[in-house]
Amino acid sequence: MRSTVDMAPSAVVETPNVTDPSLYLQGIPHGRLAQLRAIGGLAWHPYEDGGFWAVTRHAEARYVSRNPELFSSAIGHTNLWDLEADALEARRSLIDTDAPDHTRLRRLVAGAFTPKNIRRWEQVVREITIELLDEFVVQGGGDWVDMVAAPMPIQVILTMLGVPIEDSNYLVELSNYLVEGTGDAQSIPPDAFGNTTELRLLPFNSPASHALFEYGEGMRQQRRHDPQDDLVSHLVQAEYEGERFSLSEYRNMFHLLVFAGNETTRTALSHGAMALAANPHEWRRVLDDPSMIESATEEILRWATPVMHMRRTATTDTELAGTEIAEGDKVVMWYASANRDEAVFEDPFRFDVGRADNEHFAFGGGGPHLCLGAFLARLEVTVLLEEMAKRSLCLEQTTEPVRARSNFVHGVLSVGMQPRSDR
Amino acid sequence: MSDNLVRVAVDQELCIGGGICEMLEPEVFELDDDVVISSVISNGLLPRNRAEVVVDRCPGQAIAIVEENLDKER
Numbered sequence: 490m491r492s493t494v495d496m497a498p499s500a501v502v503e504t505p506n507v508t509d510p511s512l513y514l515q516g517i518p519h520g521r522l523a524q525l526r527a528i529g530g531l532a533w534h535p536y537e538d539g540g541f542w543a544v545t546r547h548a549e550a551r552y553v554s555r556n557p558e559l560f561s562s563a564i565g566h567t568n569l570w571d572l573e574a575d576a577l578e579a580r581r582s583l584i585d586t587d588a589p590d591h592t593r594l595r596r597l598v599a600g601a602f603t604p605k606n607i608r609r610w611e612q613v614v615r616e617i618t619i620e621l622l623d624e625f626v627v628q629g630g631g632d633w634v635d636m637v638a639a640p641m642p643i644q645v646i647l648t649m650l651g652v653p654i655e656d657s658n659y660l661v662e663l664s665n666y667l668v669e670g671t672g673d674a675q676s677i678p679p680d681a682f683g684n685t686t687e688l689r690l691l692p693f694n695s696p697a698s699h700a701l702f703e704y705g706e707g708m709r710q711q712r713r714h715d716p717q718d719d720l721v722s723h724l725v726q727a728e729y730e731g732e733r734f735s736l737s738e739y740r741n742m743f744h745l746l747v748f749a750g751n752e753t754t755r756t757a758l759s760h761g762a763m764a765l766a767a768n769p770h771e772w773r774r775v776l777d778d779p780s781m782i783e784s785a786t787e788e789i790l791r792w793a794t795p796v797m798h799m800r801r802t803a804t805t806d807t808e809l810a811g812t813e814i815a816e817g818d819k820v821v822m823w824y825a826s827a828n829r830d831e832a833v834f835e836d837p838f839r840f841d842v843g844r845a846d847n848e849h850f851a852f853g854g855g856g857p858h859l860c861l862g863a864f865l866a867r868l869e870v871t872v873l874l875e876e877m878a879k880r881s882l883c884l885e886q887t888t889e890p891v892r893a894r895s896n897f898v899h900g901v902l903s904v905g906m907q908p909r910s911d912r
Numbered sequence: 913m914s915d916n917l918v919r920v921a922v923d924q925e926l927c928i929g930g931g932i933c934e935m936l937e938p939e940v941f942e943l944d945d946d947v948v949i950s951s952v953i954s955n956g957l958l959p960r961n962r963a964e965v966v967v968d969r970c971p972g973q974a975i976a977i978v979e980e981n982l983d984k985e986r
């Protein structure tokens with residue numbers, strides 16, 4: 490670990506702060522990130538009682554992502570702060586694991602998320618989307634997050650997992666408590682849902698995680714005897730080289746699947762709607778030529794960058810961009826910055842639905858941890874655009890967005906939209 | 913020279929089964945449904961420029977060009 494004493498003084502003085510969560514109430518601090526990109530080498534960014542190397546350019550985020558033997562996901566945590574060893578162990582999921590465990594776990598679940606197997610769920614995604622959009626139009630608009638962006642992904646993943654309709658409100662409630670756990674305030678007591686586990690041992694320090702574990706375990710028991718065509722049955726039956734999920738691996742995976750695609754996809758759908766409302770000529774291009782929906786989907790993902798960073802920890806002394814990194818140093822990839830890197834994206838602050846060769850890092854910079862749900866998330870954005878295009882639905886933004894106070898998820902808590910029929 | 917044909921191969925030890933290759937070049941790559949590892953179907957031939965894109969985008973760095981300049985062989 491590094492103290493500020495052995496740092497080049499210039500790095501300490503000049504590093505603009507990009508972690509203060511309240512900055513994000515006004516949106517991503519792009520000016521500060523651009524300053525960091527312009528610094529040669531890597532910038533050392535103070536954080537709590539230590540700091541991290543801020544990786545803000547596309548090329549280096551790519552390198553860190555693709556060299557997991559140098560930059561570990563299993564040490565410390567993949568968020569900015571370290572977890573205590575026992576908490577990390579109890580909470581460990583796919584996302585904070587290195588090979589060979591990671592390879593084994595990922596292969597057990599990956600089959601359900603290949604492009605081909607995700608396309609099987611297209612009709613489910615479409616039905617859910619149609620229902621929400623029709624309601625939005627009938628109501629003459631309202632809070633886009635509440636009416637479309639939030640319910641769509643949670644309904645999709647619950648259907649895929651095989652959660653019965655009558656339980657879905659309960660799981661939506663749990664998932665909302667988890668989202669809360671990523672912010673500063675928990676509104677439920679530590680013993681909610683009969684929880685007796687110390688909160689720091691639970692994902693997001695939330696008693697709702699305990700409830701989700703219990704629910705997932707119930708489903709596992711049930712599917713063991715009566716397998717269905719759903720994700721839980723896939724997890725129960727999955728076998729790779731004779732190995733299956735252990736109980737704690739299963740429940741962390743169930744939890745990750747319920748959570749990982751929710752706030753993220755919701756964020757993409759919210760920023761997507763905002764970008765289309767703010768750039769009506771870009772949406773017009775899509776309406777005139779629906780074959781642009783594919784590139785528009787990628788541009789929305791780049792534009793939204795729902796997950797603004799991920800952290801790794803150096804496994805050994807190494808060097809990147811001419812900067813010496815010591816074993817144990819935190820290395821944080823700022824996707825929010827890489828996705829605006831002027832060295833890679835022409836006119837990066839322009840929202841361009843026809844952008845060609847859009848190698849954005851919304852799903853990470855590649856490497857083994859690349860978002861498992863990437864094709865599902867793409868499908869959700871694409872189907873929404875298709876259904877909007879079918880209705881020639883244009884959006885007009887009626888209120889300023891209320892943004893999440895978070896340096897991690899680029900969240901939108903609410904934003905008013907109304908349908909505009911100029912066609 | 914960018915459309916010269918080359919042959920690609922997958923190192924199955926490195927493949928993480930994300931399916932980017934299948935998305936980009938469905939004629940050449942296919943993920944096995946059971947073990948979720950990519951293999952080359954067909955003869956593995958691609959124009960060099962397209963081969964370079966999949967090699968570059970494969971998150972596992974599992975794809976390589978194994979033979980160059982196989983001019984227009986089918």
Ligand code: HEM
Pocket residue numbers: 554583584585595646745746747749750751753754757794795796799850851852853854855856857858859860861862863865866
């Ligand atoms: C627009 C929506 C989404 C975005 C922006 C997003 C973003 C990300 C990012 C940045 C990572 C970390 C990549 C890395 O560390 O290199 C990740 C990992 C992951 N995502 Fe997503 N995600 C989205 C949707 C989903 C969905 C729908 C699911 C599944 C149901 C999902 C499941 C996962 C899982 C399981 C991981 C861990 C993968 C691993 O460590 O091997 N995500 N996602």
Ligand code: SF4
Pocket residue numbers: 922926927928929930931932933934941943949950969970971972973974975
């Ligand atoms: S893109 Fe690479 S890692 Fe992904 S499935 Fe294809 S070969 Fe495997």
